[in-house]
Amino acid sequence: MHFSEEERPIAIQIYGSQPETMAEAARIVEEVGADVCDINMGCPANKVLKGCAGAALMRDIDLAERIIAAVRSAISIPLTVKFRLGFNDKERNFLELGRVCEANGVQAVSMHGRTAKQMFRGEADWSEIARLKEELSIPVIGNGDVREPGDALRMLAETGCDGVMIGRGATKNPWIFRQIAARMSGGRVPEPTLEDRRDLILGHFQMVAQRDPDKIALHKLRKFTGWYTHGLPHGRKLRQQINQLPDVESFFRALESFFDELEVGRAA
Ligand SMILES: Cc1cc2nc3c(=O)[nH]c(=O)nc-3n(C[C@H](O)[C@H](O)[C@H](O)COP(=O)(O)O)c2cc1C
Numbered sequence: 001m002h003f004s005e006e007e008r009p010i011a012i013q014i015y016g017s018q019p020e021t022m023a024e025a026a027r028i029v030e031e032v033g034a035d036v037c038d039i040n041m042g043c044p045a046n047k048v049l050k051g052c053a054g055a056a057l058m059r060d061i062d063l064a065e066r067i068i069a070a071v072r073s074a075i076s077i078p079l080t081v082k083f084r085l086g087f088n089d090k091e092r093n094f095l096e097l098g099r100v101c102e103a104n105g106v107q108a109v110s111m112h113g114r115t116a117k118q119m120f121r122g123e124a125d126w127s128e129i130a131r132l133k134e135e136l137s138i139p140v141i142g143n144g145d146v147r148e149p150g151d152a153l154r155m156l157a158e159t160g161c162d163g164v165m166i167g168r169g170a171t172k173n174p175w176i177f178r179q180i181a182a183r184m185s186g187g188r189v190p191e192p193t194l195e196d197r198r199d200l201i202l203g204h205f206q207m208v209a210q211r212d213p214d215k216i217a218l219h220k221l222r223k224f225t226g227w228y229t230h231g232l233p234h235g236r237k238l239r240q241q242i243n244q245l246p247d248v249e250s251f252f253r254a255l256e257s258f259f260d261e262l263e264v265g266r267a268a
Contacts, residue, residue: 001032002211011036013078016042017052017063026071028046029231036107037075039067041083041097055116059087061096068104071211078107082143082165085128088117094128097134102138110141110165130159144173149179149189157198171227194266198259201228205255209248217248225255233262 001011012034014025022039029037031109041064043054057064072079081101094111101109109243111132113124124144135138142161146152147169155164169176175196192200204224209217220243229235238258245251 001029001034003034008033011038013038013040013082015040015048015053015069017057017067019063019066022067023070023074026075029077030077034077036080037071038080038082038110039071039226041081042112042116044084044119049116055084055087058083058093058097058116059091061100064097065100065104068101068106072105079105080107080108080110080141082110084112085115085125086250088115091115092128094132098132098136098140101134102136106138108139108141108162109136110163115141115145123223126155126159129155129161132159132161145166147174149176149183152176152180153183171224172208172230173204174228194262197228197232201225202252202255202266205252209252214248218245218251221248233265235260 001012011034012029014022014029014037016022016025026037029196040047040048040054041057043049045054048054049056052060052063057067068079068081082099083094083097085094092115095132098111100108109132111129113126113129114120114122126142129140129142133142139162141158141163142155143165145162146155146166150171152164152166164180164186166176173179173192175192180190201224205221208224209219211217212220225242226239229238232238238254241249241254245254
């Protein structure tokens, strides 16, 4: 729950299956100064489902409602709920859960247009986001498969949703938000330069390395490098190389020489 002021407005998400515990968690979220508390009712990971949390709550709307009501009355900041189409294709009950959210004072909902069973397979079904938007009066945030700036504009136009949430697209291209903003105001879409990439990656990694113990930092850095270097020349070689590196220091050296070589290659 660490964040910096420049990240505001910031939402912190909680997940769980016990109304009282969730209410307590939400109070902590409010205390640390988050602007919004979000409840996760969409996570399809087995370890979360086993505890009857995340998307498992879509199969128990009564419990979902008790959680929402308990959390809503525990805090005064806005509350949002994130969910999927349903648990599986036969149980697409997002309209029901959406109505429960609205009836219990939730300020906005976001929906990923896949079922939990689908995980990340197939395509997100945006037409169901449009149905949810028609059904509810609270704001609906659409989610799923926004990879390029143009996808965000298309989702807004096709579904009528009030906002767009971006997951994987932002981990590969953290500039996607300013690119969308530029498109929306009719401006040019700024392409990140090699220097922008270098600054962002090293800046992010320095923050991680300062805060986390070496082993945890190294694990995170490997994960982020995988995302950030997609589509860069020799990105795969770097990804293979960093899996062998023993510590954060050697990781930074490898990354810096990767960018130095890219710059030399570009100049040549
Ligand atoms: C590595 C990873 C971690 C995620 N963690 C969360 C999470 O903690 N809470 C959540 O609501 N969704 C989580 N999601 C799901 C995304 O928020 C989003 O719903 C999903 O990736 C579909 O959107 P996208 O096509 O823009 O990626 C995660 C997705 C990925 C790939």
